[in-house]
Amino acid sequence: MTTVQQRTAADAPATTARPLRRDRGVANVFSHTVLVVWAALTILPLAWMFVSSVKDNNEILTDPWGLPAALRFDNWVRAFNEAQIGRYLLNSLVVVTGSLTLTMLLGASAAYVFARYSFRGRQLLYYLFVGGMMFPVFLALVPLFFVVRNAGLFGTWTGLILVYAAYSLPFTVFFLTAFFRTLPTSVAEAALMDGCGHFGLFFRVMLPMARPGLISVAIFNFLTQWNQFLLPQVLMQGDESKWVLAQGLAALAVNQGYAGDYSQLFAGLTIAVLPVLVVYAIFQRRIQSGLTAGQLK
Amino acid sequence: MKQGKYPLIITFLVPPLLLYGVFVLSPYAQAFQISTTEWLGYSPDAEFVGLEQFRRLLHDGYVWNALKNNAILLAIVPVVTIGLGLFFAAMLNMGGRRGRAGVAGVRGTSVYRLVYFFPQVLSVVIIALLWKEVYHPNSGLLNGALSAVGLPTPAWLGDPRTAFWCVLAVMVWSNVGFYVVLFGAAMQAIPRDIYEAVLLDGASRWTTMRRITIPLLRDTVQVAWIYLAIAALDAFILVQQMTKGGPNFSSDVIGLRMYDTAFGAETKFGYASAMGVVLFFLTLSVAIVALRIGRRERIEYS
Numbered sequence: 001m002t003t004v005q006q007r008t009a010a011d012a013p014a015t016t017a018r019p020l021r022r023d024r025g026v027a028n029v030f031s032h033t034v035l036v037v038w039a040a041l042t043i044l045p046l047a048w049m050f051v052s053s054v055k056d057n058n059e060i061l062t063d064p065w066g067l068p069a070a071l072r073f074d075n076w077v078r079a080f081n082e083a084q085i086g087r088y089l090l091n092s093l094v095v096v097t098g099s100l101t102l103t104m105l106l107g108a109s110a111a112y113v114f115a116r117y118s119f120r121g122r123q124l125l126y127y128l129f130v131g132g133m134m135f136p137v138f139l140a141l142v143p144l145f146f147v148v149r150n151a152g153l154f155g156t157w158t159g160l161i162l163v164y165a166a167y168s169l170p171f172t173v174f175f176l177t178a179f180f181r182t183l184p185t186s187v188a189e190a191a192l193m194d195g196c197g198h199f200g201l202f203f204r205v206m207l208p209m210a211r212p213g214l215i216s217v218a219i220f221n222f223l224t225q226w227n228q229f230l231l232p233q234v235l236m237q238g239d240e241s242k243w244v245l246a247q248g249l250a251a252l253a254v255n256q257g258y259a260g261d262y263s264q265l266f267a268g269l270t271i272a273v274l275p276v277l278v279v280y281a282i283f284q285r286r287i288q289s290g291l292t293a294g295q296l297k
Numbered sequence: 298m299k300q301g302k303y304p305l306i307i308t309f310l311v312p313p314l315l316l317y318g319v320f321v322l323s324p325y326a327q328a329f330q331i332s333t334t335e336w337l338g339y340s341p342d343a344e345f346v347g348l349e350q351f352r353r354l355l356h357d358g359y360v361w362n363a364l365k366n367n368a369i370l371l372a373i374v375p376v377v378t379i380g381l382g383l384f385f386a387a388m389l390n391m392g393g394r395r396g397r398a399g400v401a402g403v404r405g406t407s408v409y410r411l412v413y414f415f416p417q418v419l420s421v422v423i424i425a426l427l428w429k430e431v432y433h434p435n436s437g438l439l440n441g442a443l444s445a446v447g448l449p450t451p452a453w454l455g456d457p458r459t460a461f462w463c464v465l466a467v468m469v470w471s472n473v474g475f476y477v478v479l480f481g482a483a484m485q486a487i488p489r490d491i492y493e494a495v496l497l498d499g500a501s502r503w504t505t506m507r508r509i510t511i512p513l514l515r516d517t518v519q520v521a522w523i524y525l526a527i528a529a530l531d532a533f534i535l536v537q538q539m540t541k542g543g544p545n546f547s548s549d550v551i552g553l554r555m556y557d558t559a560f561g562a563e564t565k566f567g568y569a570s571a572m573g574v575v576l577f578f579l580t581l582s583v584a585i586v587a588l589r590i591g592r593r594e595r596i597e598y599s
Contacts, residue, residue, distance in 0.1 A: 035388055046427070110314075138531075147324055246422040272420070272423055273423060280418050292479045
């Protein structure tokens, strides 16, 4: 769409802008310089992390800007096995798979009902759900700790999955309700006429139609849940073997403070960043629009 | 569509309601109640103390110190982040040569966008740990560069005068890219013919930005401000992982104060909940203020 717009703009007479050409040259150099500087500021720390992850501790300590004499991928192996980053990656994957599935299932069904059916108390329930977006999670932290503990879910993945899903519901319901409302009613009516039941209508007609919205909100939820740190820190204390990735990395950093094993920390961070980087590089557009749509609610 | 809808409404609404009620609504409600008690969590009964915890908050120097830092974040982070975001978005979307193509982006826009946005998909824990190493007094990236050109090498996170500002800088760093993309999308939505008209009138780049683009982006900027303000009232993970609030509480924030009060050496759940309630009202006021100031009629391009 942008190309079309640009082409129409190009067809417009541009003669009046001509006297400003010299200014423009200066402005272009200037704008490119600042853009490159910020790009460098963004890339540099990450590139440094990658390079440091294959240096040995001595190289890291004596020459932070230097390149490694040899590529020491054994740092990665150590981080993956000894610091158990591999296990934590897997744990995070298990938890987020569970919580994301639950979030999407419950979020989509609730949103669908709010968007498509009228019944008594609908407004009230809807605002009850959506109101949760306004509350800082810190407010709930202390009671949540006890709710989860009393339910026997403290230190369990089930507990984390349920809590992640519960806290993702307000936004998911809000976003998807708006999305389901934009879908044409005529299709739904035709399906009901043809003898499709209410459940069949949802699963066979409405869900497929809502796919773009579902994908956007799923990306948004995946990233928030994958990067969650506060909730596991409170609800998943103790048993190290069940920790999620963010906890494992924080613990690795604490240990590094004692042991001085810098290369292992950098390797651990790199292992955590790599999969995100790959997924991001492939789905860049989708992720950007998913997240910005999330913000523009 | 009348008959047979209730089985669906009930099956679809009851499970999410239950989950939400148990893990979100009830904790929020309980938090207010716990904040009126003195409770260390050992016994099931908490002693009711009314508003005593809030009175104590008023005289707690550590809390005020933390709130002061949140106030500084609130004053600086949204303004700087939005400013940089608008600036870069304008460069990317309208910084190109306009003689030929009206208003166009610079070359390589998509690459810049790809790079700038990346910190947004990283976990804040990773960002915090990485920057903690960047700021490392001896082996850090920053001091490595400074010493190479013969400049003094400060302790950064180890110095109470600089620690807080280092954290603030990381907060801006990690957020700018997101707002570049957000504002960029909003700029793309502005009809091109508006710009053509302005260009024909001979307006300069700066005038176009100030008089056309920014006013048309007002809604987006308002949303951005609310989100950044809420983030500034939080900042918990960055501070906890980079400085633990130190040295000597110089970089403390209210979220960390609350976390340490509840889950630190002493488990003062009543007092921590009172802080949570304060944080809630602060968040609420920030959102209300933003919506009040920004209220006006929506612009629709038709």
